[in-house]
Amino acid sequence: MEVSRTEVLDTHAHIVPRSLLTALQQRPVAGFSARRTERGWVVAVPGTGETRPIGARMTDAGPRADWQRHAGVTRQILSPWLDIQAGGRDWARTLNDAMADAAAEAGTVALASVTGDQATEDLLEAWKRPEFAGLLLNTDPPDGPAPHEPAFDPLWTLAAAEGIPVVLHPPTCGPSDALASLGTMGNVHGRLIDNTVAITRLILAGVLDRHPGLKLVLVHGGGFLPYQAHRLDGGYRTKEAFAGELAREKPSAYLGDFHYDTVGLSAPAIAFLAGFGPVLLGSDYPFALGDPDPVRTVRESGLDDAFVEAILHTNADALFRRPA
Template identity: 30%
Template sequence: MTPTIDVHAHVLLPEVDRAVADFPGHAAHLALEARRNGPAAVEVNRRVIGELIPRLTRVEARLADMDAAGVDVQIVSPSPSHYHYWADPGLARTVFRLANEGVAAHCAEAPDRLHGLGIVPLQHPDLLVEALDHALGLGLRGVMISSFAPGRELSDPAYDPFWAHAADTGAVIFLHPFGCTLDERLDRYYLSNIVGQPVENAVALSHLIFSGVLDRHPNLRLLAAHGGGYLPTYIVRADHGWEVRPDARVCAEPPSAYLRRIWFDSLVYRPEALRALIDAVGVSQVVLGSDHPFDMGVTDPLDRLRAAFPDGDEFDAIRGGNALRLFDLKD
């Protein structure tokens, strides 16, 4: 039997929080996040994270959740709150090393069921290859990145050596936004996450597609969280723009062609949305994802997949077969 593999799950690493706590940049970062999220979301987040600490830090609690959901294997990423793209080079190196080592240690407690992803400091392109090699050297399967760094989009040419090295090594790059530059427009009703994350996914993927990154690095293993946000199911607008606008026609093919080179998690909540995602990207490019254990995730990813595809090859591919191929895991 192909194992059921959840590619989108997180671990909280207190050692990273302690390392950044006393830096002035951290206080400024927290103030920015508070402004972007708004006071109501900040208060709810504080309570929710407190309640989730055991499930975010203890392997035995993680395994119990996996068993309850029918998940055999998780790909565990750091909490995106650990990016700290404000950090200077010295602190950034400390952050990525602590995060990568923390994920590796967490997964080592259940090596037959847990595999990990690290992080890299997007704000310092000259450190990215070093950080990726550090993660891979610990046995991690790749790294998680956000949708942008201050002053840099993912289309920035300074990132090309990183994309090339990731493609050469077979590392998975997990695109998982944290924060949204729409700022106070989303500072209530938790719109900073509900709307902001899908927007950031769409913007970041559009930069990678339109700029030609995927032309230059066709073997890049890119996985997008949250079903790729708003892009896959409205890709026809991108195709139209590519056809009629010479300034948009930088990539070699229509944007929709690149969706077949990107992997997407299944975290789109409803069966009809999952079927629409698969219509856009192909069944081979979708993998199971839950966002465990956060409240914007789901506790029953397998049941939701079954509601869209009750049985058969499509169900088994998304349940685990595609992830085996993406992460080079043994059946």
């Protein structure tokens, strides 16, 4: 299927700017430092130790450009790597500075990071910078309230008022890691569980009722939620999944309020998801569990040209386009 388009936007692509690593090698910031190893860079994160090795695909423009050409992607919305996102205010600002520089060099935009008690203030500060087109938010932040808790409401109020897109992303090590039966499948199914639970709590806690107009992006196709929505409705009806009366009849009535990316989805799953809300192309670059050929997967979904064009370009362009 050929689709006429001017641009293909990958909305889920991670980066650790090389400039940040070389700077941390020279001088630690807020307890973060970096060093080279034979397998790539590693970052020392306060309280958690060193990260996994960071390869050239994550840090260097050349491998990234090669992959984009192969995949048919013309531009990526750059996201920080969650393994190094957690930290205090000084670190978040340092990371944002590096992300802004990387976005400017690549001719694109990035997602910002915020943390702690000043998260709302810092989000507004980041939003004033033209290099940022949204926020990447950990669904299980280690240093503050959970997104569904009332203490998070000031950030949601700002995001709704300013039209700031918020991408909800589970951490590398999430609550589901406590499930011993997952074994080595934490990254296969655990992150989807974490995303599903976090989104469910947002709905049940009334966040979408209190903050209409929020622009929320659910990675990995929304976890398991869209595909098991009626089971959640049943839990709401029987009070097994209940935090208070919702403004709408049932939790699944809110699924159309979200945007969903295509990471890890098959072509039939993408076609199914298109019936819920706007779908965005996502690769999860450079990780192996992402989609190495995401454009092809979308084209094989059987959706008509207009839907394919929307997934590859139009939906993301409308969501992440900054006001003039």
